[in-house]
Amino acid sequence: MYRLSGVGPITACPNCSAELADEYCPRCGQRRIDPRELSARAFVHDVVDEVASLRANFKTLRTLRALLAPGLLTTEYLAGRRRSYLSPLKIYLICAAIFFLLAPVAGFRLASLLDADRSGTVASLVSAKSAERNLERPLLEARFDVRVQTVYTIAVGVIAILFASLLQWLFRAQHRAYGAHLVFALHFVSFMYLLTIVAGVSRPIGLSVDVAAAAGYILLAPYLIVALKRVYAESMAAILWKAMALLVLTTVLNNLANTLAIRLTPALV
Numbered sequence: 001m002y003r004l005s006g007v008g009p010i011t012a013c014p015n016c017s018a019e020l021a022d023e024y025c026p027r028c029g030q031r032r033i034d035p036r037e038l039s040a041r042a043f044v045h046d047v048v049d050e051v052a053s054l055r056a057n058f059k060t061l062r063t064l065r066a067l068l069a070p071g072l073l074t075t076e077y078l079a080g081r082r083r084s085y086l087s088p089l090k091i092y093l094i095c096a097a098i099f100f101l102l103a104p105v106a107g108f109r110l111a112s113l114l115d116a117d118r119s120g121t122v123a124s125l126v127s128a129k130s131a132e133r134n135l136e137r138p139l140l141e142a143r144f145d146v147r148v149q150t151v152y153t154i155a156v157g158v159i160a161i162l163f164a165s166l167l168q169w170l171f172r173a174q175h176r177a178y179g180a181h182l183v184f185a186l187h188f189v190s191f192m193y194l195l196t197i198v199a200g201v202s203r204p205i206g207l208s209v210d211v212a213a214a215a216g217y218i219l220l221a222p223y224l225i226v227a228l229k230r231v232y233a234e235s236m237a238a239i240l241w242k243a244m245a246l247l248v249l250t251t252v253l254n255n256l257a258n259t260l261a262i263r264l265t266p267a268l269v
Contacts, residue, residue, distance in 0.1 A: 013025040013027065013028060013030060014030075015028050015030045016028040016030075059084070059085065059086060060086060060091075060094060062084060062085065063085045063086040063091050064091070064094075064095075066085060067091065067095075067187065067190055067191055067194070068191075070222075070223045070224070070225075070226035070227035070230060071184075071187075071226060071227035071228070071229070071230030071231045072230070073085060073088070073091070073187045074088075074183055074184045074187050074230075074231050075230055075231055077183055078180055078183065088182075088186040088187055089186060091186070091187070091190050092160070092186040092187075092189065092190045094190075095189075095190035095191075095193040095194055096153055096156070096157075096190075096193060098194070098197065099149075099153065099193040099194075099196060099197060100149055100150075100153055102197050103145075103149040103152075104145060105197065151260065151261040152257055152258070152261040155253075155256075155257035155260055155261060156189060156192070156254075156257060157189075158253075158257075159189060159250070159253045159254065159257065160182070160185045160186055160188075160189040161182070161185070162249070162253060163185040163188065163189065163246065163249065163250065163253075164178065164181040164182040164184070164185035165178075165181075166246060166249055167181035167184060167185060167246070168181045170242045170245065170246070171232050171234075171242075174232065184227070184231055187227075188224065191220075191223060192220065192250075192254075195219060195220060217247070220247070220250070221243070221247055224243050224246060224247060225239060225240065225243045228242065
């Protein structure tokens with residue numbers, strides 16, 4: 001029997017009626033209910049937890065807003081003012097999750113890739129895999145979409161590491177630890193994720209893939225220049241040529257990530 005009020009042990013799961021021998025139900029996984037959870041003290045504890053969760057949500061929004069100001073999050077983090085914002089890794093993971101959820105809007109799905117496939121490479125790879133696995137088109141598309149987004153997301157993580165390595169070499173005279181450059185790289189790549197989504201959303205309004213990509217880089221360039229100037233505080237001439245080198249690396253690696261995602265995904269379907 002189980003009782004949610006009064007005194008006495010709860011020996012059966014209220015959710016599925018399975019016998020409870022431990023803290024969690026062996027059938028449905030629900031935690032054993034303690035009658036004391038209905039006490040005033042328990043309600044106060046729940047309110048505190050909810051308020052803490054709400055504060056965490058506000059912290060996430062504050063961090064995302066600060067991310068739009070080039071270099072702000074990095075300078076705040078390196079200066080030790082970290083309580084008001086999420087850590088670089090957390091905001092990176094959140095932006096990666098946002099990208100993963102909205103990737104279909106940004107064109108990271110089979111239907112969009114086929115529309116933009118002028119060379120026919122994607123269509124050829126997909127047709128070969130479909131024939132090999134004998135997959136129906138809807139199932140093939142669903143599996144392809146999930147995997148291409150995953151491969152690209154992993155590739156962008158590698159971009160952040162390489163970006164930080166180039167930063168360390170370009171600004172070697174400042175003798176900063178690699179971790180400081182990695183913080184900058186994580187914030188920069190987080191912004192790239194959001195910008196990729198914005199560029200993808202522009203497609204339905206009539207912009208071609210090339211125009212949307214060009215618009216993205218036009219926005220990315222001044223963001224990087226201002227961020228570098230704020231964080232590394234070198235002369236504008238030095239910042240400009242180093243920003244150019246970083247943008248070239250970003251463009252090459254991003255195109256490589258796109259190519260890798262397109263070519264590797266059919267093998268994973």
